[in-house]
Structures are given as C-alpha cells and as structure tokens.
Amino acid sequence: MPDQVKRLGVAAGLGAAVLIALAGCAPSAPGQATRASDVRAAAREGEVVVYINNDVHPELVEDFQRRFPKVKLRFVVLTSRDIQARVVEEARRGEPVADVVWTSAMDTQVKLINDGYAQTYESPEAKNLPAWARWRDQGFGVTSExxxxxxxxxxxxxxxxxxxxxxxxxxxxxxxxxxxxxxxxxxxxxxxxxxxxxxxxxxxxxxxxxxxxxxxxxxxxxxxxxxxxxxxxxxxxxxxxxxxxxxxxxxxxxxxxxxxxxxxxxxxxxSISRVAFITRAARHPGAARVFLDYLMSEGGQRRLLEVRLTPVRPGLGAVPPPGARPVRVGPALLANFxxxxxxxxxxxxxxxxxxxx
Known part of the structure; x- marks a missing residue:
C-alpha cells in the first residue's frame, strides 16, 4: 500500500509538471484577454480578412502584426453599401471571404447582425465597453467619433x-x-x-x-x-x-x-461608432476573435487614440467634446430600414x- 501511494504521488507530481509545462507553452495575447485556444487557432489559420469602409492607418496594422506575427491582417476597403451587398451574396453562395466587418455605417451593421449574418462571441474584452456600444454579443462599437x-x-x-x-x-x-x-x-x-x-x-x-x-x-x-x-x-x-x-x-x-x-x-x-462583428461563416474564426479583442483591448484602444480614432473605452485620456448624442448600437437603428x-x-x-x- 505505501508503494502504491508513493507511485500515485509520483504520477500526480508528473501530471502537475506536464500541466505547468503546457501552461508555459500556451500562446499569449499580449495586452488583451483573448482565450489561449483562440490564439492557437488564429496562428493555425494564419490570416484575418476585414471589410472596412474607411482607410485605416498603417500604424494600426503594424501594431497588430507585431503582437500577432503569425496572423496576416488584410483589409478590404469598400463603401458601406458594397460591404452589405458582398456579405449577403457571400453567405448566399456559401463562399465567405470576410471574417470581420468593421464600418462606421452603424445602421447597416445592425441590419446585417439582425438578419443573421453575424456570429455570437462572448468576448472577454467586451465588458470594458459602454453598454450602448454592445449588442447581443455580436455587434461591438469600438470608437466614439x-x-x-x-x-x-x-x-x-x-x-x-x-x-x-x-x-x-x-x-x-x-x-x-x-x-x-x-x-x-x-x-x-x-x-x-x-x-x-x-x-x-x-x-x-x-x-x-x-x-x-x-x-x-x-x-x-x-x-x-x-x-x-x-x-x-x-x-x-x-x-x-x-x-x-x-x-x-x-x-x-x-x-x-x-x-x-x-x-x-x-x-x-x-457621436457614432465604428461597429465590428464576426461574420457567421468566417473562414478564420479564431483570428477574427483575436482581431476583435484587439480592437476592444486597452492596447488596441490606445493605438486607436494614437492614430486619432477616438476610443470608446473610458479612462484612456480621450476627452469627449460636450454635447455628444451617442448613437446606440442596437435595434433602434433598424428603423432606418x-x-x-x-x-x-x-x-x-x-x-x-x-x-x-
């Protein structure tokens, strides 16, 4: 019996050591709370494709690539109407291209989400956004402009x-x-x-x-x-x-x-927000989660501030002008349709x- 206890103790010790070693090898998401499983998936996928309706400063791309060198960030610049048409057509044909849609056309974004073109993501970073900037764990407003x-x-x-x-x-x-x-x-x-x-x-x-x-x-x-x-x-x-x-x-x-x-x-x-969501049929869902968390993280929000896109997270040094009327991300915007x-x-x-x- 003592030998059995000893052997069990040795096995338990080895198991703990293996877990510690695995934990030490777990991929990290510098400056953000993304789950390790999503970071691993992003590295395997190797790319995230983002539809946007405005040019995005190259500094933002460079910062993301520095943090996640195994994930290529590819922006496709389109008008908000073209983005809407492409997302719908890609879903209809079963040939998805966009992983994330990120635009300032708040009503179009809410319409796409409401019509089922977004997937749910319970982001660990979303709790840091104001309540008006989140909708259904699908749409996330990351700026306040x-x-x-x-x-x-x-x-x-x-x-x-x-x-x-x-x-x-x-x-x-x-x-x-x-x-x-x-x-x-x-x-x-x-x-x-x-x-x-x-x-x-x-x-x-x-x-x-x-x-x-x-x-x-x-x-x-x-x-x-x-x-x-x-x-x-x-x-x-x-x-x-x-x-x-x-x-x-x-x-x-x-x-x-x-x-x-x-x-x-x-x-x-x-005061409008650039709203982001992960498409329902994203080919690179892990990389999409990593990028979305990056936009909401303190590091990503500070980078937005540096490139003069007003971040939505409070307490980062951005002082909003008085008289703001924030446009809430949510179903009220469907009235526009x-x-x-x-x-x-x-x-x-x-x-x-x-x-x-």
Whole structure:
C-alpha cells in the first residue's frame, strides 16, 4: 500500500509538471484577454480578412502584426453599401471571404447582425465597453467619433464660422446670397451614411427640417463620397461641409494646410461608432476573435487614440467634446430600414430640391 501511494504521488507530481509545462507553452495575447485556444487557432489559420469602409492607418496594422506575427491582417476597403451587398451574396453562395466587418455605417451593421449574418462571441474584452456600444454579443462599437462641420478658415474667419446647428441655420437665413452653392453634404438617397445622418438629425434636433430647408434654398450641393466635398471646401468652392466624421475630418485637415478646419457643434453632435462583428461563416474564426479583442483591448484602444480614432473605452485620456448624442448600437437603428419611414424621409427630402454632384 505505501508503494502504491508513493507511485500515485509520483504520477500526480508528473501530471502537475506536464500541466505547468503546457501552461508555459500556451500562446499569449499580449495586452488583451483573448482565450489561449483562440490564439492557437488564429496562428493555425494564419490570416484575418476585414471589410472596412474607411482607410485605416498603417500604424494600426503594424501594431497588430507585431503582437500577432503569425496572423496576416488584410483589409478590404469598400463603401458601406458594397460591404452589405458582398456579405449577403457571400453567405448566399456559401463562399465567405470576410471574417470581420468593421464600418462606421452603424445602421447597416445592425441590419446585417439582425438578419443573421453575424456570429455570437462572448468576448472577454467586451465588458470594458459602454453598454450602448454592445449588442447581443455580436455587434461591438469600438470608437466614439463626433460628427462635425468642416469649413474653409480663409473664407470663414473668426465669428463667421457657425459653431452650432442653430448658428448655421441663422447664417443661412440672414444672408442666403453669401451661402449660395457654398454648403456641401452627403446625398441621403445614394449614400448610406447620408441617410443615416438625415435620420439621426431629424430624431435629435427639433429644427432639423428647417435647417435642411435653409440649406436647400441656399443651393447646397450633395455628394456620395466624402473626399470631393472636402477638396472643394479646401479650394474655396464651398465654405462648409455639413455632417462629416470627425476622425476623417481631422485626418484631412492635418494633411491639407491651414486653410481647412473643423468644428464640433456646441449645441449637440452625433457621436457614432465604428461597429465590428464576426461574420457567421468566417473562414478564420479564431483570428477574427483575436482581431476583435484587439480592437476592444486597452492596447488596441490606445493605438486607436494614437492614430486619432477616438476610443470608446473610458479612462484612456480621450476627452469627449460636450454635447455628444451617442448613437446606440442596437435595434433602434433598424428603423432606418423601415421602408415606409425611409420613403417618408426621402420624399420630404426630395421636395426641397437639393442639387447633386
């Protein structure tokens, strides 16, 4: 009996040693709480494909690759509408390409999630996000970005630049001739972001329709992509671009000299988030989880801050401008796809006879 006990003790000791050794060999996820099994799977898969609707700073890619050198991060840049169409078509054909979809088109993201194109992931990092930025353990908002006015600082000096929606409305009414053809904005009929902004403004701002009417009477021009708007503000063809993503505006302003600036409206501003989800049929689900956790982790959020994408996690040094109206990630955004409501909004919009580019 003593020999049996001794042998059992030796076996138990060997078992513990094996477990310790295995634990020591377990892959790590530096700076994030990703499960070791997902890190191992990511290394085997070797790649994660992400659909995005904005260029992402190469520093973000470099940081991820440094942390996970066995996982190639591949971004595919598309419009939000093209992303939606591709995800649906890939699922229909059973030929998935995207592992993660990460865009600022919050309503389109929620629609895809609601229609079953996302998979559930109980991320250990999600608890660090505000409640409004999480939905069903499927959709995760990882930034908090203000919607701003971009303006020509050479032509709108000092107090001439509107500091709020109310200021812009007053300026358009007071001197429509000065503003004739001088306002640029997204076309809500042909731009997913444009419709999203139209829908959100009419919910948050009591004088939204009065402001849109004043812009139409001043001959405001509508666009689909953002860059032509900002280029024409920089050239002086337009004085102001209405409703631009603050992160994109900041990037543009820093690259185009002293003539262009942006204003966070002081009465209120929409605060939107770049929402990410893992596709239902992701070919690289382990790598997708690693990347999603990276975006939500403290390290990933600090990197977003460094590349001037405002992180959503509190306490990282980002001070949000006052007057934010965060757009919640969740089913309320599905109202933008209610055909009756959409038709009503666009019918009223068309009656104002905006000029498109």
């Amino acid at each position: 203000p919607i701003v006015f971009v303006y020509n600082k050479r032509l709108l000096r000092g107090g001439d630049a509107p500091r709020s929606h109310a200021d812009l409305l007053a300026a358009l009414r007071a001197d429509p001739a000065r503003w004739r053809g001088k306002v640029a904005m997204y076309d809500p009929e042909h731009s997913g972001m444009g419709f999203f902004y139209l829908s959100s403004n009419t919910q948050f701002y009591p004088d939204a329709w009065a402001l849109y009417d004043a812009m139409a009477k001043a001959g405001a021009r509508t666009y689909v992509p953002a860059k032509p708007m900002l280029d024409r503000v920089a050239s002086g063809e337009h004085l102001l671009a209405f409703d631009m993503n603050g992160s994109y505006a900041d990037w543009y302003v820093r690259g185009h000299g002293p003539d262009v600036g942006y204003i966070v409206p002081r009465d209120y501003h929409l 209610d055909q009756g409501r959409r038709a009503e909004l666009l019918d009223r919009w068309r009656q104002m006879a905006f000029e498109s580019q």
